[in-house]
Amino acid sequence: MHIQKVENRVINVYQPFIDKANDLLTPLLEEKVEPIGIVETKKDQDYIHGWKAEKVEAIQSLKNHALGKGDSVIVDFGEHLVGYLSMRIVPVGSPPDAPLHVKFTFGEMPVEVSEPFSEYNGWISSSWLQEEVLHVDVLPEELNLPRRYSFRYLKIDVLDTSPKYKVSFENMHCMTVTSADQTKVVTLLHKDEMMKKIDEVSIKTLQDCMQDVFEDGPKRDRRLWLGDLRLQALANYETFQNNDLVKRCLYLFAGVPDEKGRVSANLFMKPSIIADDTYLFDYSLFFATTLYDYYMVADDKETLEELWPIAYRQVELALERLDERNIVKDDPTWWSFIDWHEELNKQAPSQAILIYTLKRVIKLAEILQDNRTSFLEDKLVEIERATVEHLWSEEVGFFVSGDLNQRSWASQVWMVLAEVLDHESSKRLLNKLIEENPAIGMNTPYMNHHFVEALLLVGEKEQAISFLKHYWGGMINDGADTFWELYNPNNKEYSPYGSHLINSYCHAWSCTPTYLIRKYDL
C-alpha cells in the first residue's frame, strides 16, 4: 500500500488490487455504423422537449449537398451510438483558398441538435455539451475526431469556407466501442411486444455504458459510480455475463479507499485512477452488496476473501454513523444519494439501505466463517427494532424520515427492500403508498427501479409489470433509443441540473428492466 495525496485528502493505494483490475482489462469490441438518413427537426409540442426529427432525404444524397458559409445538415444514425466519428470532407468549387471552419454538434436526442448550446445555463459544466468546432487547413480531409461521443444525431454547421468553394461530406461513419459482447445475450421470447422492446432498449443502454469500466453515462459523466455499478452488474448477469468487468470495478474501488478505509462514490480512470472526493453513505455500502451479488453469481471465493475486509469496513463506518438510538444521523448536506430530489430527506431510506446491506453482509460473513458474524446479527436485530420504534409512524402508517417526519416514496420502497416489516405488512405498505401517493415522489429511473423490485418482492407482479410498461414503456413512447438518466412522466422537462440539454439520455441506472424481466420472469 502507498499513500496518495489528492488536494489534502489521503488515499490509500493498494497497488496489487489496481494491478489485478488492470489485468482484467480487455480490448473493446468495435463496430462500424453508417448513418441512415438526413433529418430536419421541427417544433412539435406532441414530442418530448417539443422537438420532432423528421427524415427528409436518403443518406445517399448527403454527398450531393455542397455546404457553404451558414449552411447546415443533420444526419441520423438511426440508433444510439457510443464511439468515434469519421468522414471524408471534400471541397466543391475552386481550390480551397481558406481553411474550412466547421462545427459538429452531437445529440442523443433531437433537442440537442435543435436548441443552441449557447442558451444552456445549468449548474453543471457546459463542457459536457457535445460539440466540436474546428478548422481544416487542407482539403480533401479524412477526418477522424479523436474524442468519443454518445449520439444518434449529428448536426454539421459550416461556419465558413470562402466565397470560392463549398464542402461536401462522404463516407461518414461511427466506430462504436463497448465491452459488452452481444453474442452472449439470450434472446427474450415474450408475447408482449412492449416488454420485448423494453428488454431490448435496456440491453442497448447497458451495452453503450459498458466500456473499460461500467460507466454511468457515455455522454456524461463517463465515470464509474458505485450506485450505477450495482445495478449494471445485476443487468449484466442476466445478459452479457461479463463478470470480469464487475470484478475489475470492485477491485478498482477497493484499490483506492481513503485513510479511514471508506470507498469513494465514484472513480476517475484517467490519467490514472483517482478516487473522487465525493463519499456517500448508501454508495459506500453498495460496495458490500455488489460484492455479495457478484459472489452469488460468479462463485469466486478468492475475490470474496480478498475484498471482504473492504466490504466489512464500509459496514463498520456506517454503524459509526448511528446515534444512541441506533438511527443514522441526518445531515443537510449531500451525504447519501437515494434519488435526485431536492426535498427528499435521506435518513429513513439510508437506514433501510444499512439494514439491506447488513442482511447480505451477514450471509458473506457466514460463508467466510468470520467470527464477527454474531456481532453483525445482534446489531441487525437492534437496528431493525430501533427502525420500527423510531421511524415507523403507526399514526400515518408510513416510515417517516428526518426531524419533520417526512413521508416519501423512497423511504417506503427501501424499507420494503430491506424487509424490515413482514411480507404482508410490506405489501400493504406499498399498496397504501400507491393509493395515498405522498408528495415526495420519485424522479429517476434509479429510484423507480427500486420501486418495481419492491413490488416484486411483495408478490405484486402484475402491478410491477404494469408500472414497468408505464414508466420505461413511457420513455420508449417518448422516443427513447436507450433509457434516460431522468424521467418523470408528470414533468418530462425535469432536470436536476437546470436544463434538459445536459441530461444524459443513455444512463446505466436506467438499464435494469432487462434484469427485472429476466430475473423475475415477468
Place this chain on the structure above:
Amino acid sequence: MHIQKVENRVINVYQPFIDKANDLLTPLLEEKVEPIGIVETKKDQDYIHGWKAEKVEAIQSLKNHALGKGDSVIVDFGEHLVGYLSMRIVPVGSPPDAPLHVKFTFGEMPVEVSEPFSEYNGWISSSWLQEEVLHVDVLPEELNLPRRYSFRYLKIDVLDTSPKYKVSFENMHCMTVTSADQTKVVTLLHKDEMMKKIDEVSIKTLQDCMQDVFEDGPKRDRRLWLGDLRLQALANYETFQNNDLVKRCLYLFAGVPDEKGRVSANLFMKPSIIADDTYLFDYSLFFATTLYDYYMVADDKETLEELWPIAYRQVELALERLDERNIVKDDPTWWSFIDWHEELNKQAPSQAILIYTLKRVIKLAEILQDNRTSFLEDKLVEIERATVEHLWSEEVGFFVSGDLNQRSWASQVWMVLAEVLDHESSKRLLNKLIEENPAIGMNTPYMNHHFVEALLLVGEKEQAISFLKHYWGGMINDGADTFWELYNPNNKEYSPYGSHLINSYCHAWSCTPTYLIRKYDL
C-alpha cells in the same frame, strides 16, 4: 507532361519540374521560444487600431493563475512567431469531473486579442481568424496544437471547467519554423538607428514568410504568389541567400501552367500542388522577371535554359493582349493586380510592366542566343513608342490609364521603373507626382516598394531614404514587429477586406526595405 482537370480547367502538369522542385525541399529550421510576459490590452486612441498592450505580470507567475469559467489571460511572446504552440494544462482543485472547454486566440497585433472575432464582417473567409476552441477530456494534458499559427499574443479564454476545479498553464512555448537560415545574414552596420531597425524588421518579416515555399503571409493566405515571390527573392538574395528556395518556387510555377501555357498567379501546395484559377497579367509576366533576377544572382544556366520556354510563353501571351495600337486592352475585371485599390485603373501600369519585363527577357534571349531576340527588340520599340503616343498626356504631364485617362501614382511609378522616358524626364515625372499628389494613391507596401525603387532609379536617394523612414519607419512607430500587408499612413484602419482583424501583419511583399537598403547602399 500529363493533364490535370481542376473544375473544368485544364492544367498541364510537367512532372519532372515538380520532382525537381520537391528535390529542393529541405527540413525547416526550428527554434523553441517562450513567452516573456502577461499583458492586458487597453483602449487607447494613440495606438494603432485603438489598442495598447501593457505588461502587467512576469511570465513566471502564469502557473499561479488558476482559471475557471469565464476567466482569461493574454500572454506575450515578445516577438512575431510562426510555429506550433505547446503547453501543459494542469487541474487545480478537485479531480476534474468534466472536460475543460477552452479557447485560444492568436494575435499578430493587440487588436486581434481585444476585439471579438464574432464581430468580423469582412468579405474574405472568417476562417482565417486564428482561434481554436477545444475540449480536453483528461488533465493534466500535454497540449500540442497541430495547426501552425502566426502570432505574438495568445489569449486563453476558459469557457468552462466545472464548479469543482480550475486550470493553470505551464511550460508554454512555440516551436518556430522557417527555411531562412539566420547565420547567413551579414549584420548591417548603419549609423541611423531607424534604418537598422527597418532592416531588422524586414529580415524578420522575410524569415517568417519563408517556409516550404515563399509564402505571402504566414497568417493569411500562406500561399505562393508570384508577385510576392519576386520581391521575397530580391530580399533573400541580400540576406538569407536561400537561392534553392527561389529555384524551387520557379519550378513549381513552371510545373503547372494552364492549357495555353499561362502561369497561375498563385499555387496551393496541399494536399498536392494545384494552380489557382486566378491568372493576372502582371503576375504571369513576373515569372520571367523573377527568373531573370535569379539567373543574375545564381548564374544557374541549366535552370534558365529549362524554364526559358515558360518565361517566353508569358511574354507571348501578354503580347496577344495588345490592341492594334500596341496598348494592352483594359478590362473591368481583376485581370492585373498592381495594388489593392478599388478605383485604380490597371491599363497603364500593366503596359509598363510589360515593357519592364520585355527589357529583361531580351537580355535572357541574348544570353541564350535565342533567334527570337530581334523580334522581341523590334516589339519593344513599337510598344514603347505606342506607350508614349497613347498613354503619355503632354497636357497633364502624366501617363494616363483607361478610358477616363486616370492619373495614378501606380502608372507613373511603373513607367519610371520600365524606363519608358529618359532618366531626366523620369526624375521630373516622379517629383511632379510627389508635388501634385494625384488622388489615386498607393495602398500597399508592395506599391510603396516600387515607388521607392523608382526614386532610387532616378537618383533621388535622399527622397527614397526619407520615404522609407516615413512609411516603413511609420509602421515600426505604430508597433510593427514584422511589416504589414497593408499600411496607409493617412488611413491606418484601411483594409481591402472590410476589417483590420483579417489583415496580415507579417506580409512578404512588405519585406523589401532590406533589399533596398543593402542593394542601393542607403
